[in-house]
Amino acid sequence: MPITCQQEETLTAADYIACVGQTTLGSGRPITNPERVQAMLDGANFIVTARDETGMLVGLARCMNDGVWICFCADLAVRESHQGQGIGRAIIDKCTELLGPRVGFILVSEPSAEGFYERTGMKRYAAFFHPRTDRS
Template identity: 30%
Template sequence: MLSIQYHDNRTISAGQFIDVLKRSTLAERRPVDDLDRINLMLKHGNILITAWDGDKLIGISRALSDFSFCCYLSDLAVDEAYQKQGIGKELIKRTHDVSGANTTLILLAAPKAVNYYPRIGMERNTECFIIPRAR
């Protein structure tokens, strides 16, 4: 049995963030070659939940919330070697706990993860609209 430790808003470096994104495959859809953007992502997210195996960062949930109505979970990444052990589900639960019971937790699923979220009890919603980013 793994002894995973979870932390709320523990500071991590851009390098640690990039590393776990790469080990999770989420790096395919994140600007991991743009250090300034990664630093801004870490600076302006207001909820950061991390999962650790000893000193190794193995999972992360980065979200933005108003702590009263909504919480957007922007990044959920778990090292592929640690997936299918409930770590992602726990990161989501802790993110929602921190954002508050009165918030709706919202996320846009990565194509590879679309079938994961309904399996852990999240509802699919088809009424999402976006304006794509320029880069």
């Protein structure tokens, strides 16, 4: 089944929740709070999606991009039913293609996905995180 990766200017909270809720990221995101999810999406200025031929969202990258130096990917997710088909790599490839050679692409990986990112050629860097206290 063909998958199309493209940058989208807007993404609905419903689409995000439907997709991310079907991934391991779902338990760590406020998918029961559509208003907070919409605020997260509104704060992102670079979103790349993967959709199947019916238009269903099967994967996404939600990012903040300064356009000249760095693009931070806050979420990179592929529905579990579509994993292992190269969709995650295609999303990363589309992101780096659209960003061009002058903008770095960085993310913080879930421990279970570290091997995947290494296989895509991404380099490991240390990250620090001040945890939130409100996850709703």
